[in-house]
Amino acid sequence: MKDVFAKLATDFLSTIVFLAVYLATDNVLLATGVAIASSVAQVIYAHVKGQPLGFMTYASLGLVIVLGGATLLTSDPRFVLAKPAIAHFAIGGIMLRRGWMLRYMPPLVAETIPEYVTFAGYAWAALMFALGAGTIAIAATGDLKLWALYVSVIAMGAKVAAFAVQYVAFRILVTNRIRAARA
Secondary structure, three states: HHHHHHHHHOHHHHHHHHHHHHHOOOOOOHHHHHHHHHHHHHHHHHHHHHHOHHHHHHHHHHHHHHHHHHHHOOOOOOHHOOOOHHHHHHHHHHHHHOHHHHHHHOHHHHHHHHHHHHHHHHHHHHHHHHHHHHHHHHHHHOHHHHHHHHHHEEEEEHHHHHHHHHHHHHHHHHHHHHHHOOO
8 A cells, every 4th residue: 555655746746846846935936936847847756766666657758748838828727727637637538448456456456346346437437537527617717726635636536546445345335245145
């Protein structure tokens, strides 16, 4: 579990840095510049250390440079604010692959309720698309405080809540299926 959070932090480092600097300084251009620099530094550091970086890290680097650059050139924060939406849409698209979630489940769950795991994978894709659309809607307003609340509390809270609901539902479903098989 700790490894999962470390990978997520690595994949979304530039967004985390942007949010932290913006909340500390209330300066969009500074936060954007620091986010771009941190993203570039992250890739350089990984290459120097010989650490492999995932596709999401490189995608994030490209997006932060392009969208951050557009923000710096136009002084319009909506470009950089849209970045998390693109990540949500990309992840949602990947999650549309049938059965993608099965490989992440314990064998007992994957073998006992594979149809529910597949359904949950599609539900996660729908959640990612909804969060991406919400991010675009909030970014379009240009309200940085609302955006910060949305990406740090609402979007994260929705994912935590979805995980909790899935965990409880899978436990109940597996238990019921095992009991039914014994009867």
